[in-house]
Amino acid sequence: MISLKTGICQLFEIEHPIIQAGMAGGPTTVELVVEVSNAGALGTLGAAYMAPDALRKAIKEIQSKTQKPFGVNIFAAPVNDDFSRLSEVQNALSPFRSQLDIQEIQSSYQSPDWSEEQFAICIEEGVPIISTAFGCLSEEQMKAAKEHQVKVIAMVTTVEEAKEAEASGADAVVAQGSEAGGHRSTFSLDNHPSGAQIGAMALVPQTVDVVKIPVIAAGGITDGRGLAASLVLGAQGVQIGTRFVGAKESGAHDAYKQAIFESNEESTVVTKSFSGRPARGIKNRFIQEFEETGIVPLPFPSQNTITKDIRAAAAQADNPEFMSLWAGQSTRGLTEEIGAAEIVKTIIEEAKRIIN
Template sequence: MIKLKTAICNELNIQFPVIQAGMAGTATAALAAAVSSAGGLGTVGAAYMSPETIRNSIREIRDRTDKPFGVNLFCTKEQGSMAGFEKVQHVLNRFRKDLGMKETFDFEKPPQIFEEQFQVLIEEKVPVISTAFGLLPPDKMEQAKKAGSKVISMVTTVNEAIAAEKAGVDIIVAQGSDAGGHRGTFDIGAHPNGANVGTFSLVPQVVDHVTVPVVAAGGIMDGRGLIAALALGAAGVQLGTAFLISKESVAHPVYKKALSESTEESTVITKSFSGRPARGIKNTFIQEFEAAAEPLPFPVQNALTNDIRKAAAEKNRPEYMSLWAGQATRLLRSDEHAAQILENIMEEANQVLS
């Protein structure tokens, strides 16, 4: 098997230049450990986890592997407005009724727990801290470096990449609009639907404006995508959707089925579930909500829709679930272990170069 050692392999002490994205809700300790054990960098999506759960996940990974791994957090000061709450709740109650749930009109804003989450990463001395939606504040960056952690940040524009390098980030992930789920756009006010620059337009421009290693993300599923990214100057790739249907993924079975049946035409960028733009498979929730109301800002909208998404999963109703997915789903391989997915990518890369 080809080894393809690049700058991020040396920086992160990994065998292959492949990072598994820290997808909140689905990138658990089991998936992260499997990817890390296989030679990539596994990442726990800890943004919605309690500090205690994060600590337990870190320790679970260390029980499963002695390889490096990462933990991803949302790094944003967004508070969210309640303006328009009644109208949004009215629409959501239609969905609740269809799911056999009780209507609700009460709501409490989710607590801000970033400080506590981050402290766990410092105490546990995690090898890699990755951030989305923004950068670590200077004091947090200093703490991370003192703890011996490498810092990775997701960006969606060249200006964000330049800011990330100035802030002390070790590796930059350039996320194209092809990517599934939430991308790391810093300022949603300036880019209401995210900074929608395609992966292979974004990557070389970021590479030309920073000196730290750049990782390509968005619509990359196989060895061809890896080699293409390297040709554009990237030092590796970050994959999310590719690992969602792995055996280690905790994505719901109907979610995995929807992924395997989707195409490059299936996804849209929507704020309906969370209040932040995210790419997912278009379904009843997205269509009907967007026709009826404007979502509240993140994280309020995300908290408001949480009970619906959970109930939909319990009842096997994908039409009300957030089915995050990138644009290259025809390339997905179903029912494989994460290690096999990674091995296939590296073998395909070898074939491209041979």
């Protein structure tokens, strides 16, 4: 008999084997994290783009509103800016800026490098769970996490990455299938320039067979069927992103939420156009027209830094055609805003019916 009380429930001290993905850039508000954690799942603050002071404030606010465990997600990849082709890429971005009436264009850029400070703040403020994207914590960071009894989750896209995460000391891995929305968490793009594209149905069981630490399934999971199927594949829980983007408590722009509600399994593509790193999102004018130029984006995070003004202006203008609309492939059934606690409850109830 498959149980919904899995190893990760004990490991993370949660009631339900559901993790709300740590989506950076705005969707994971304090309210969303708190609602998910109070509902018995694991809320996660997507902190990768948060300035240190803002992160510390958000952590304190979460702690004031819930006694339940929560996580903070940060990027593990070093920041290596490369603006050597800046003028070439800026030429490709000019039409979008004209369309959005952006007058002021910066002449020089520098991407923020906050990950070490973000990690230190998590330790100082007593965050119980830290999750990483794009790699593993450093040896020194992992040692500090262990000393402070902080649990560590690494998001992986191949079995080899899962083995590397286990060897680094991670307590669990999220096996991120190619169906997942947002950035591919592939550690190195040298071997996988478009990010490793292995579906969850293939990645999860093969990862379970190789590592001894718990595996959490991710990618295209939005309901109790996805949770039940993941448990059958050997996962001990699921990580869900896109469905929580559409939650009432999500900080995603209304136009972004509406784009998800109007999309289907054919709507998304994997692109480097916005950030310089492979990410799955709803195809819009920006992706189509930038790719039609044939100009290669700057590497991450430099491309992300120079397109920030375009995304901000698009949000200001309520124009989803120039926003990064990160979403997975299972959006057909997502049609309206509902509360995060209701999402957790519905998924668990459906999974119980299927399993029983």
